[in-house]
Amino acid sequence: MSLYAIGDLHLHFQSVLKAPAQLHDRVWKNHEEKFRKNCEKLVGEDDTLVLVGDHSWGRSLPECALDLAYIRDLPGRKILTRGNHDMFWDAKKTGQLNAQFQPDLTFLQDSYEAYRDYALVGTKGFTFEGPFYLDWRGRIIGWDEEAEIHAKKLIERELQRLRKSFEAAKADGYRKYIMFLHYPPTNILEERSSFTDMAEEYGAEQVIYAHSHGESRFHDSIHGEFRGRTYHLVSGDYLRWKPLKILE
Numbered sequence: 001m002s003l004y005a006i007g008d009l010h011l012h013f014q015s016v017l018k019a020p021a022q023l024h025d026r027v028w029k030n031h032e033e034k035f036r037k038n039c040e041k042l043v044g045e046d047d048t049l050v051l052v053g054d055h056s057w058g059r060s061l062p063e064c065a066l067d068l069a070y071i072r073d074l075p076g077r078k079i080l081t082r083g084n085h086d087m088f089w090d091a092k093k094t095g096q097l098n099a100q101f102q103p104d105l106t107f108l109q110d111s112y113e114a115y116r117d118y119a120l121v122g123t124k125g126f127t128f129e130g131p132f133y134l135d136w137r138g139r140i141i142g143w144d145e146e147a148e149i150h151a152k153k154l155i156e157r158e159l160q161r162l163r164k165s166f167e168a169a170k171a172d173g174y175r176k177y178i179m180f181l182h183y184p185p186t187n188i189l190e191e192r193s194s195f196t197d198m199a200e201e202y203g204a205e206q207v208i209y210a211h212s213h214g215e216s217r218f219h220d221s222i223h224g225e226f227r228g229r230t231y232h233l234v235s236g237d238y239l240r241w242k243p244l245k246i247l248e
């Protein structure tokens with residue numbers, strides 16, 4: 001029994017592909033096929049696979065039907081969290097999605113899922129991504145402050161959702177946590193953030209995140225040990241479509 005994670009599949013079996021990189025970068029060529037084969041090799045029926053957002057380019061549930069069917073047909077128990085491109089998933093209507101897709105898929109929002117004696121908690125998260133202003137040497141000398149104010153509001157809402165998830169697990173007696181975000185836990189200016197603070201507050205052992213894809217983004221946030229927790233980037237192209245084992 002093992003726990004795996006990956007993010008940013010950006011499937012488009014029946015919708016319009018919106019990222020040119022997916023057409024031109026070799027890593028994205030037949031990525032659905034590469035990922036399926038890797039899962040079939042690694043993930044057993046009693047394993048759990050957490051998919052941390054940006055599942056599909058579809059703008060509505062009918063436009064995601066084939067993408068969700070592809071995920072359903074992967075081996076193991078599948079848990080999905082929200083990404084910024086998952087237009088089919090209104091956070092407030094997560095109950096309806098679960099009613100429609102369980103037991104094949106579990107959509108995690110404002111709650112937790114058990115894995116051995118761990119609680120898997122998470123939310124989409126949010127990160128201020130600029131625009132940043134650079135000098136002629138490429139050093140950051142400023143940023144869009146209005147966009148930053150807006151980002152702070154979204155971060156606040158996501159922190160509330162994350163706390164709900166932790167508290168639901170805690171109320172049920174869980175004391176060991178793995179925390180999943182779609183966005184990186186920090187922006188490129190930060191060493192720590194409210195998300196790393198919350199991971200520390202509850203004692204999450206690992207923080208798993210995605211969203212940073214394309215080589216230039218792989219080091220936007222924390223990798224490895226930081227203030228007592230372990231951070232892993234699991235965007236699909238970073239992992240070359242091989243899900244990362246998080247726990248035995």
Ligand SMILES: [Fe+2]
Nearest residue numbers: 008054211213
């Ligand atoms: Fe993405």
Ligand SMILES: [Fe+2]
Nearest residue numbers: 054083084211
């Ligand atoms: Fe994303």
